[in-house]
Amino acid sequence: MKKEKIQIFDTSLRDGEQSPGCSLNTNKKVEIAKELEYLGVDVIEAGFPVSSPGDYKSVEKISESINNTIVCALSRAVKTDIEIAGESLKKAKLPRIHTGIGTSNWHIKYKFNSTPDKILERAINAVKLAKKYVEDVEFYAEDAGRTENNFLLKICEKVIQYGATVINIPDTTGFCLPEEYGKKIRFLKENVQGIHKVILSTHCHNDLGLATANSLYGIINGARQVECTVNGIGERAGNTSLEEIVMIIKQNKHLNLFTNINTKKITFISNFISKLTEITVPANKAIVGFNAFSHSSGIHQDGIIKRKETYESINPKDVGVHQSSIILTARSGRAALNYRYEKLGFFLNRNSIDRIYPIFLEYADKKKEITDEELKIILKNSNINNDNDQKRYRNSIEIKC
Template structure:
């Protein structure tokens, strides 16, 4: 069966930058945009031009710098917003305006003090006005997750009739369960006239920790684009994590889906965004956290050393990480200790390993992690690093040889 391509819409520079304390300057935004283009994202949401002069300038400079990727600018369903977005995009080779309005009862009543009929009128006008500036217009139905499906379908059908090329279905507050969100996408695919002429997009927030799961459910039910951010950053609890959804698609061939992302650039892109924004990636973050491919349990270490796949479903090299890490702690076993000593140039026989292990446990019970310096100190304490060693030529799996000390 032929695989279907899922487009990756990256909103790190817009939704991601809304994280308090993570504001970027124009130079940083351009650097990240260039990296995102190398990564292979299909769309870069460069900013919200009317929000500030710096954001306007940043969108403009990204348009000048990016050559292949679609550059998108956000606006509300307001004439001035759309006009400013269009002007900011004038240098883009492939421009897109992303405009929309809230469609849930909560937004209609409390945010806009309006009626469903007037919301549809505003949606239609926003799309028609945006078409004056660009051909590619994406419409977002804000708070679609809490919008009744029948009304949402009516909104979508009207904006498609008036020129929308992409329809975005945001779960703005992270409200939906995966089954609910998937069913919503399926309902639209089956009930909106003209829906197959446009790209249907997911935009899921992580308030309940379900952003990635909801996006996955969305594409399994017919969505063709995922809106996401590097490291899952974004408003409140964040957005769908680009690295997570991309690797889920890559690792699960039975989904018959693929993206154009060069996954070997994921880790370096994650580090770039983290550094520019001054926002550390949590250690246990899937795919890009420092512990994602680290092993400290003796049982896990023994398995990974025998065959990596025993405790890793992803090859770290596929995301740009050289190799897995064996971390020595009080939970580590003899296999891991022998492995780390071999890397330092020491091959321990059984008696030596037993002696070293007993001393190692004394150190490990007092420290969170044992370093190479401490491993050498343990040899000294065991009187095994006194120069009375035999050297042999050791050849590793890659065919490279070096002399190691046999203790």
């Protein structure tokens, strides 16, 4: 069976920038957009032009700078929003307007003080107006995760009828469970008239830590675009993490899916965006955290040294990391200690390692991590006979990356 493509819609520059404390000027946004194009994303959501003159300028400049990737501008289902979005995209080679409105009872009643019929009318008018500016119109049904399926079906059918090319089904509050969200996508896929004319998209928030899982269940059930951000940055607890969903697709061949992402650039883009946004990546963050390919437990280290696949389901090189790290701590065993000495050019027999190990533990109990210089001091303090222990040096690359 032929693999199906999942489009990667990156919203780091729009939803990602809504992270508290994150503020990017136009030059930084253009830099990031260029790197996202090199990474291989299919769509770059460049900003929300009506929100500020700065955001308008950023969308305009990104539109000029990007050649092969769709550039998208967000708008509400408001005439002025859509007009300004259309103007900002004039120089884009592949422009898209992303317009929409809240569709859940929570939004209809409390946010808009409106009725379902009026919301439906606004959705139709928004798509009709957006089509005057661009051919590629994406419609978002905000809070679709809490929207009744029958009303969601009705609104999807209408926006398809008036020319929407992509329909975004956001789990705006991170409310859904994965199976529930997957069933919603499947319901639309099987019941909406004209659904074959459009791409269904996921846009999941991480309030309950389920954004990536919900996106996964969305594509399993028929969605063919995932809206995500590098490092999972975004409003409140963030969005679906680009690196997570991409690597899940890459590693799980049985899904029979693929993306255009050059995964060997993932670590670079993660570090690049972290630096420009000044949002630190947690050490234990999946795929791109400093500890993602670091091993400090003796049991794990022994397994990794014998065969990496025992404790690594991902080859570090696939995401642009040179190699795994064996971190020496008080939890490390003799195998890891010997491995690190060999990397430094010291080849020691088992008897020598047994003599050094208690000294190593004394050091390790006082520190978080033992460095190479400290390993040399430990070796010196152990009074091991260099000749008997076949000590020799070699040029070697430090295992830490």
